[in-house]
Amino acid sequence: MPTTHPLKKLLHYAKQYRSDFRLAALYSVLNKFFDILPEVLIGVAVDIVVNGDKSFLAKRVLGGFGIVDTWHQLIFLGLVNALIWGGESWFEYLLSLKWRKLAQNLQHDLRLDTYDHVQKLEMAYFENQRTGNLMSILNEDINQMERFLNGGANQIIQVVCSSIMVSAVFFALQPSLAVISLLPVPAILFGAFWFQKRLAPRYAEVREAAGDVSARLNNNLLGLATIKAFATEDFEKSHIAEASNNYREANARAIAISSAITPVIRMAILAGFTATLVYGGWLTLHGDLAIGAYSVLVYLTQRLLWPMTGLADVADMYQRSMSAIDRAMNLLDTKISISYEGQHLTxxxxxxxxxxxxxxxxxxxxxxxxxxxxxxxxxxxxxxxxxxxxxxxxxxxxxxxxxxxxxxxxxxxxxxxxxxxxxxxxxxxxxxxxxxxxxxxxxxxxxxxxxxxxxxxxxxxxxxxxxxxxxxxxxxxxxxxxxxxxxxxxxxxxxxxxxxxxxxxxxxxxxxxxxxxxxxxxxxxxxxxxxxxxxxxxxxxxxxxxxxxxxxxxxxxxxxxxxxxxxxxxxxxxxxxxxxxxxxxxxxxxxxxxxx
Missing domain, CATH: 3.40.50.300 (P-loop containing nucleotide triphosphate hydrolases)
Structure with missing residues (x-):
């Protein structure tokens, strides 16, 4: 029987916050839109300085009534630049506020609902559970979800938006160069998903190992008087060391995979950037690409490809969060076998x-x-x-x-x-x-x-x-x-x-x-x-x-x-x-x- 993806479980659980998710995503998109425009302005500025009254701005702005004077063009460009930076900063504030508030509300609701659900489970359930493991789910796992919503969700949205927006500019300016420059993108995405698939079981092990550490610590702190009375501090320390070492080794197995993501993505980025730099320069020298357009594409190649190095951290955070969310949702989905309803009495x-x-x-x-x-x-x-x-x-x-x-x-x-x-x-x-x-x-x-x-x-x-x-x-x-x-x-x-x-x-x-x-x-x-x-x-x-x-x-x-x-x-x-x-x-x- 196929299992439901943890993210799908979370979105279903958080259906009351769908409007907040949409608004937060919109702020992320608009922030990225304003964020990539300064690179376009660099190309326009180069075009103004090189071509003067024959620049793009002189010919195409204000419905055909161009700004001919070069100085006026630069002033206009400065005003547009201020507007763009203001828009980028404003939407940065809004997206940060919305995503963090959403993360706080969702973690609060999930922790309370999960705790309330645990209270309603029959006592037989707890015979096969350790208190420390439940504590790990109710505390650390839900905190992990909060950390992902605080920053990871926005990063994923902005990488996708950046790819789409920059690709559109590339194809508008030079389709042939766009095709060459964007060739590494599928390889980068395939590599990210390939690594993510292999990280999933490793981070599941990490969360289980974290639960073991929490369970042992909780058990020992509750029994500290007995430990002291029997002078078994070193003995119990060895148990904690064993659990902590298992957690460390589980993390090491995950780190061995996650650490390889960034170098692989960097090599793919190098290929794309080199293609834009060399082939774009060749086109510019032969008059097939304007100098301003070439400047824009060189800068935008970095804006398109370089953020993908963040996919390593995002994939790592995402997979940690999915493993944590899966444990919390599985606990929330645990069937309550005892009925609370029935005839009332006083x-x-x-x-x-x-x-x-x-x-x-x-x-x-x-x-x-x-x-x-x-x-x-x-x-x-x-x-x-x-x-x-x-x-x-x-x-x-x-x-x-x-x-x-x-x-x-x-x-x-x-x-x-x-x-x-x-x-x-x-x-x-x-x-x-x-x-x-x-x-x-x-x-x-x-x-x-x-x-x-x-x-x-x-x-x-x-x-x-x-x-x-x-x-x-x-x-x-x-x-x-x-x-x-x-x-x-x-x-x-x-x-x-x-x-x-x-x-x-x-x-x-x-x-x-x-x-x-x-x-x-x-x-x-x-x-x-x-x-x-x-x-x-x-x-x-x-x-x-x-x-x-x-x-x-x-x-x-x-x-x-x-x-x-x-x-x-x-x-x-x-x-x-x-x-x-x-x-x-x-x-x-x-x-x-x-x-x-």
């Missing part, structure tokens, strides 16, 4: 009853959940416990529709969740994860994350309910204190209390705590537990935990193993069974084995 209308009917799910060939059948009554607190990999967190991910069950269905108040509006579904669920996301903002910003027009009093009340007020009030600026990227200025327990305060402020009908206390100390766990006892009242609460002490008061506890629910009941009921849950309890509390 927190006020949600009771919170949940049912799992024959739910099954696998990560590839690994079965994670199978034959899950359970009902969670509205307003009750239900816990899921079990060993790592038993499927506890996957249940929550299916409920939030991060993933779609391969078997069965999940219902909220009797309505299948896949028929509900996705954003509405997630808005009625409060989610506190083991490693909650915090922004590089203030304490207040993070508590009110995702909510508009929240009062300071409501934020303070949520912090109080999460038992976070004490440490917040000790901070230099209290709720206005910035907490750093991912909340790095706070301890793990403090971050969890902020995440809990955020969920409390959201006041959802359903609250999910996914290992929310697994990485905190006993004091913080006790504080969070006290908060949960309050906030879980009158709302459906799902708790996933390793620590069984945090789920003792749950209305029902489900023990999962191998993706199945093997035991269910209250804490006391499960202990009395003296089976899997009781064994886990004794293991964690150190109680002795009950006598059989």
């Amino acid at each position: 927190p006020a209308t949600v009771k919170g009853e949940l049912r799992f009917e024959n739910v099954g799910f696998s990560y590839g060939d690994q079965i994670t959940l199978q034959d899950i059948n359970l009902r969670i009554p509205a307003g009750k607190t239900v816990a899921f416990v079990g060993s790592t990999g038993s499927g506890k967190s996957t249940l929550v991910k299916l409920l939030l529709r991060f993933y779609t069950p391969q078997h069965g269905r999940i219902l909220l108040d009797g309505i299948p969740t896949d028929s509900l509006n996705l954003q509405d579904l997630r808005r009625v669920i409060g989610y506190v994860a083991q490693d909650s996301f915090l922004t590089d903002g203030t304490i207040a910003d993070n508590i009110a994350y995702g909510m508009d027009h929240v009062s300071d009093e409501a934020i303070a009340a949520a912090a109080q309910a999460a038992e976070a007020s004490e440490f917040i009030n000790k901070l230099p600026l209290g709720f206005a204190t910035r907490i750093g990227e991912r909340g790095q200025k706070l301890s793990g327990g403090q971050r969890q209390r902020l995440a809990l305060a955020r969920a409390i402020l959201k006041n959802p009908p359903i609250l999910i705590l996914d290992e929310a206390t697994s990485a905190v100390d006993n004091e913080t766990e006790a504080a969070i537990q006290r908060s949960l006892d309050v906030v879980s009242r009158h709302r459906t609460t799902i708790v996933i935990a390793h620590r069984l002490s945090t789920v003792r008061q749950a209305d029902c506890i489900h023990l999962l193993e191998g993706g199945r629910i093997i035991e269910s009941g209250t804490h006391d009921e499960l202990l009395s069974l003296n089976a899997g849950y009781a064994s886990l309890w004794r293991l964690q509390t150190g109680e002795k084995q009950l006598q059989q």
